[in-house]
Amino acid sequence: MIASKSRSGLSVSGAFVEANVVDGKFITKVYKARRITKRFKEKSGIAQSKELKRRMDTFLQAAIEEARKGLAEGGIPIGSVLVLDGKIIGRGHNQRVQRDSVIHHAEMNCLENAGRLKASVYKRCVLYSTLSPCPMCSGAIVLYKIPHIVVGENVTFKGPEEYVCSQGVKVEVLQDPVCIQLMRDFIKTKPELWNEDIGE
Numbered sequence: 001m002i003a004s005k006s007r008s009g010l011s012v013s014g015a016f017v018e019a020n021v022v023d024g025k026f027i028t029k030v031y032k033a034r035r036i037t038k039r040f041k042e043k044s045g046i047a048q049s050k051e052l053k054r055r056m057d058t059f060l061q062a063a064i065e066e067a068r069k070g071l072a073e074g075g076i077p078i079g080s081v082l083v084l085d086g087k088i089i090g091r092g093h094n095q096r097v098q099r100d101s102v103i104h105h106a107e108m109n110c111l112e113n114a115g116r117l118k119a120s121v122y123k124r125c126v127l128y129s130t131l132s133p134c135p136m137c138s139g140a141i142v143l144y145k146i147p148h149i150v151v152g153e154n155v156t157f158k159g160p161e162e163y164v165c166s167q168g169v170k171v172e173v174l175q176d177p178v179c180i181q182l183m184r185d186f187i188k189t190k191p192e193l194w195n196e197d198i199g200e
């Protein structure tokens with residue numbers, strides 16, 4: 001057996017490739033260098049952003065569940081969750097119809113359910129909403145100095161996001177297809193209820 005070896009360095013994915021020539025045949029082996037891969041990912045920020053994405057998906061999912069709960073109750077399908085240090089501390093959905101309420105939009109309902117909190121707590125929170133917050137809910141976000149909001153979509157309705165941004169709030173819009181579909185279907189079936197909700 002005649003074997004000669006040549007080795008390549010680390011690839012981007014952190015795998016180690018060993019190339020051997022055995023009896024005239026070219027054989028390659030790929031070793032996953034897990035420790036190196038992990039370190040590489042941490043260094044490059046890939047692991048961090050994946051973790052962030054996973055969390056964002058989970059929280060948006062929770063907001064969507066709230067929106068669906070509202071729809072099942074005969075209400076407007078908008079949901080919201082308040083997240084403190086990676087944990088949900090409040091959930092809510094639009095209850096204009098259910099409670100005959102003029103203020104229980106999803107975000108207001110969520111903040112109400114989270115209860116009375118200190119300014120120092122709001123400062124560490126992220127508010128998720130399936131839809132771009134309206135002027136009333138945006139006002140509450142600015143008032144309580146919530147530093148970061150994640151918005152499911154702003155295709156079917158766009159609140160005063162520029163104003164919210166100008167007040168130092170980080171606004172992330174995901175344009176999530178499920179959120180868009182929920183609103184599109186609702187507006188199509190009950191346009192009068194939707195117009196009432198946004199004061200039109």
Ligand SMILES: [Zn+2]
Pocket residue numbers: 105106107133134135136137138
């Ligand atoms: Zn609102």
